[in-house]
Amino acid sequence: MRVITPQELLRRALADPSSPAGAMRVPEFLTAIPAIGEGKRDRILHDLEISPVKRLGGLGSRQREELRAFLDARWPELEPRGGRSRLVVLAGPTAVGKGTVAAYIKEHHPEILLSVSATTRAPRPGEVDGEHYFFVDDAEFDRMIDDGELLEHATVHNAYRYGTPRGPIEKALAEGRTVLLEIDLQGARQVRDADPSATLVFLLPPSWDELVQRLVGRGTEDAPERARRLRTAKTELASQGEFDFRVVNDDVARAADEVARLTR
Numbered sequence: 001m002r003v004i005t006p007q008e009l010l011r012r013a014l015a016d017p018s019s020p021a022g023a024m025r026v027p028e029f030l031t032a033i034p035a036i037g038e039g040k041r042d043r044i045l046h047d048l049e050i051s052p053v054k055r056l057g058g059l060g061s062r063q064r065e066e067l068r069a070f071l072d073a074r075w076p077e078l079e080p081r082g083g084r085s086r087l088v089v090l091a092g093p094t095a096v097g098k099g100t101v102a103a104y105i106k107e108h109h110p111e112i113l114l115s116v117s118a119t120t121r122a123p124r125p126g127e128v129d130g131e132h133y134f135f136v137d138d139a140e141f142d143r144m145i146d147d148g149e150l151l152e153h154a155t156v157h158n159a160y161r162y163g164t165p166r167g168p169i170e171k172a173l174a175e176g177r178t179v180l181l182e183i184d185l186q187g188a189r190q191v192r193d194a195d196p197s198a199t200l201v202f203l204l205p206p207s208w209d210e211l212v213q214r215l216v217g218r219g220t221e222d223a224p225e226r227a228r229r230l231r232t233a234k235t236e237l238a239s240q241g242e243f244d245f246r247v248v249n250d251d252v253a254r255a256a257d258e259v260a261r262l263t264r
Ligand SMILES: Nc1nc2c(ncn2[C@@H]2O[C@H](COP(=O)(O)OP(=O)(O)O)[C@@H](O)[C@H]2O)c(=O)[nH]1
Pocket: 094, 098, 099, 117, 118, 121, 152, 153, 154, 156, 162, 163, 164, 182, 183, 184, 185, 186, 187, 188, 220
């Protein structure tokens, strides 16, 4: 049987406060950890300013951060996140807001590395090489594949090629950082095959109509291209069951924080 680490228990409690883990009182949680007796338990509660009647699922954001930091500092040797690697994939249908949510995470959770992909498409106005994408030509993209530099790659929307450079990810993971990949469904499947312990998150629109509104509102595709993408979106939505977590992008900040929380 796999032992559930305190970190994993806390993660479950925060992901679903109505779960058994969420209903657990903090003192009970602490004393369930080997090496924490009643004296130590009371000192921790006092230091972290957590009331003994608090349940894990009811912790405020500052308290949960402090509790997590405390656990991480105390048990750095524990395997992170109950056997899952810190490689996290964010996928979802066109215009659901993947780019927007990923940009929010990059700004508000600087501890998470947002992977920069290579692509054969041309830069759009304002896009910076090496920051938004590594813009390469077909020959260079082929070379990267041949030299094994890409963790995954795919042709997206039947147009350009996109791929995830392996080097920066391996370096960040080795440093214990979380790495977020914002890639398409084909790429998500390749990552899962390459690393079954990766965490796959599927971003959902609040409704189909809202998805259509976002695609139209963005104004970056003409009508035939929008129709084509919406057809693809239907098949992509049907694959959401392959993912470990589903997050509804109703509000950017809320959805981004939920994704960031799942990655801990
Ligand atoms: N497989 C894969 N897909 C990627 C990668 N980088 C970006 N994508 C996907 O490529 C698609 C097109 O991205 P982009 O050119 O920025 O245009 P967008 O449609 O406006 O987001 C999006 O669905 C991204 O998720 C990558 O490295 N690998």
